[in-house]
Amino acid sequence: MAGTIHRSVCPYDCPDACGLLVEVEDGRVVSVKGDPEHPFTRGILCAKMQHYERTVHSPRRLTEPLLRCGPKGSGRFRPIGWDEAIERIAEQWRTIIATSGAEAILPYSYAGTMGVLQRNALIPFFNRMGASRLERGICTPAKDEGWRAVMGDTPAPAPDRVLDSDLVILWSSNAAATNLHFLQLVKQAKKQGARVWMIDLYRNASSGVADEVFCVRPGSDGALALGLMHLLARDGLCSEVFLREKVQGFAELRASVLPDYSPERVSRLTGLAPQRLEQMAHAFAAAKAPFISLGGGLAHYSNSAMTVRSIVVLPALTGAWERGGGCFVGTSTGAALPMEKITGPELLQGQPRSINMSRLGDALTRLDDPPVKSLYISHSNPAVVAPDQNRVLAGLSREDLFCVVHERFLTDSARYADILLPATSSLEYGDLFRSYGSYCVQRTFPVIPPVGKSKSNREVIRLLAAAMDYREDIFYRDDEELIAELLAESNDWWAGVDRQALQEGRPVVLSPPRAGRFHTPSGKIEILNPRLRDPLPCYLEPYRDELPLQLVTAPALKTLNSTFFEREELRELQMFIRVHPAEAERRGLADGQPVVVWNKQGEVDFALRLDERVPPGLAVAEGVWWREFAPGERTVNALTSQRLTDLGGGSTFYDNRVDIRGG
C-alpha cells in the first residue's frame, strides 16, 4: 500500500531550504523526495537529503533520556525517565544559581535545525534565568557586517536575478556543495550566454561550471577588489553618473586609497599576474550586468568584514546595480516576522555577560568569575565544530561542569553529557522555515510521531520552565498557535503573499520592501561610511605565522558541518588532507599514507591525498568529522584558533597555518 504524502522542508543550515515531499506509512517515513512545486528548489534535492528517512529512522537515534555512569566523555550512560532527568537538571541549576549566580550557566546552541521556533527555543528560557548569553557568531557574521557597512539594510537581490547577468562571479563559494539550486540558476544563465568566473583558493567541486578560475592567496580578496577598482578608475571605466548620484565617497576612495593598489602590489598580495588583473578589470567593466555571488569562505578570516566590504563596493563603480548586476550575499528576512514573540527579549534578567561561541574553549577552561559550571548544549555539536578542539574538550572533561546535551545522536558533544536528552527530527515537529538563499518561506507540520521518547527543543524547554517554576506564557504557548500568530503579521514583506497557501504548508515567496532603493542613512551606496572606525575600505592582512601551509577546512559535498556522519554512504572513505604532490614530495610523503598535521593549537591524524587541483601552499581538509570515524583522537578543529574576525565576532576557521609530517 502506498503511503500518504506530506509537504515539509529540509531543516538544515543550508541556504536552499528545499521543499520536501515525505511519504509516510504506518507512522514511519518510507521515502523523501523534492517538491516539484517549490519555487526555488523545484523538486531537486542534494545527495544528503535523498534518503532523509535513513537519518530519521537511523538505528543510531537516541530514544530515551540517559544519565552518565562512566567517566566524562566515555559515552557510558544508563536510561532514566523524563521526570527524573528534568528534576535532576532543575535541582542542579537551582543549586548553581544559589551559590554562583545564574551567569554560571551557559546555553550553547546553533543551527542543527533552522526552524524559527525550535532554533530559538532556548533564548527566552535562559534570558528569564539570567544565564550567560551566547554570542552566536560561529558562522559568517563578518559577511553581514561587510554588507551592512556599504549597503545598510538594503535587501539582497532575489537570487534569480542572476539570470539577467552576462558575467557571473562565484566568489569564495563552492555552490555545488553549499548552494546547489543557485548553481542550477548559474548553469541556466550560462546557457543564455553568460560567462562564469570562479575566484577561490583551489579548483573546488563547483569549478566545472566556470569559464575561468582565479586562484588567489588565502585572505587576499580585499586586495583583489581594491586592485580591480584601481584599474577601473585608472582606465576611465567607472560610471561617473551612477557614482555621482547613487554613491557616497568615491572621490575619497580614489584620492586616498586606490593609489596604494597598483597591479604590481596587488599581484604580490593575491598571486594573480598583473596582466590577468588588467584583463579581469576590463572584462568586468565591459559586462552589462556583472553579478557577484559571495560565498562565506573568505568570511572566516581575521580581516573578513573588511574584505567583504571591499567586494561589495566593486559593482558600484561601474553602476552594475542599475543594469541588473550587483552582489548577492544571501537574503535576510528577520524583519518580516515579529521574532520577539519567540525570543522574549522582555524576559531578560539584568545584564548578564555574553560569551562568544567561538571562544567556548576559553570560557570553559579560563574559569572567569563566575566560572561556567553548567552547559546546556542543544542543536549544536561544539566538541567538533567549535575552534580549538583541545581547549573545548579540556573544558568538557571538567568533572565539576554539569553538562546537559539535547541531541538526536551520540555525537562527540553528547558523549560528554551528564544528562543526555533525545531530540526529535524535523519530521516530528511543526515549524516555520525561511530560506537565507532565497525569499521562500514555508511552515511545516509533524508528519510522524516522535521516535522513541524523543522531544522537541520547545517541549524540553517547556518541561524545564515548569520545573524551574517560570510561569510566563511564552513557554507554554502551543507551537501551532504561535506559528499562526507569526504568520498573521502584516507588513510590506507580505504584500501579495497567499496566506492560505502558507497556512496549509505550501511554500510562498516574500517580497522585500522597496527593493531597488538603497537603505542606508545617506540613501546612497556608502563607500565612505563615517560611522566606522575605518571610514573607507582598505586591505587588512590576514593572520600569518611561520608555518608553510594554509589550512582550508571547507564544507564537504555530502555532509553538512558535523551533520550526516550517521550515514555511512555519505561519509568519505577516510578523513583526508589534500595537498599538491610537490608539497608531499618535499616532505617525502606518499599518497594514502597516514600523516600528522600540526601547529601550536594541536595535532591531528589524517590520511594524505595528493591532489593536483590544490595549489602548493594549501592543505585542504573537507568536512567536520566525528572523532569516531577519524584515524586519531582529534578532528580538524584541533588545528583552528579562537581568534575572531575584525567585525561581527565571527570565527576564523580558514585563517590558520599548519605543517605536515609522516604519521
Ligand SMILES: Nc1nc2c(c(=O)[nH]1)N[C@H]1C(S)=C(S)[C@@H](COP(=O)(O)OP(=O)(O)OC[C@H]3O[C@@H](n4cnc5c(=O)[nH]c(N)nc54)[C@H](O)[C@@H]3O)O[C@H]1N2
Ligand atoms: N554540503 C554542505 N553544505 C553546506 C555546509 C556543509 O558543511 N556542507 N555548511 C553550511 C553552512 S553552515 C554554511 S555557513 C555554508 C557555507 O557556505 P560557504 O561559506 O559559502 O562555503 P563554500 O561555498 O564551501 O565556500 C567555501 C569556499 O571558499 C573558498 N575560500 C576559502 N578561503 C578563501 C579566500 O580567502 N578567498 C577565496 N576567494 N575563496 C576562499 C574555499 O576554498 C571554498 O571553496 O554552507 C552550508 N551548506
Ligand SMILES: Nc1nc2c(c(=O)[nH]1)N[C@H]1C(S)=C(S)[C@@H](COP(=O)(O)OP(=O)(O)OC[C@H]3O[C@@H](n4cnc5c(=O)[nH]c(N)nc54)[C@H](O)[C@@H]3O)O[C@H]1N2
Ligand atoms: N573546521 C571547521 N569548523 C566549522 C566549519 C568549517 O567550515 N570548518 N563551519 C562552521 C560553521 S559555518 C557553522 S554554521 C558551525 C555549525 O555548527 P553546528 O550548528 O553545531 O552544526 P552541526 O555540526 O550540524 O550540529 C548540529 C547538531 O544538531 C543536532 N540536531 C538536529 N536537529 C535538532 C533538533 O531539532 N534539536 C536538537 N536538540 N538537536 C538537533 C544534529 O543531530 C547535530 O548533531 O560549524 C562551524 N565549524
Ligand code: SF4
Ligand atoms: S541540504 Fe540544502 S540542498 Fe540539500 S536538501 Fe537540504 S536545503 Fe536542499
Ligand SMILES: [Mo]
Ligand atoms: Mo555556517
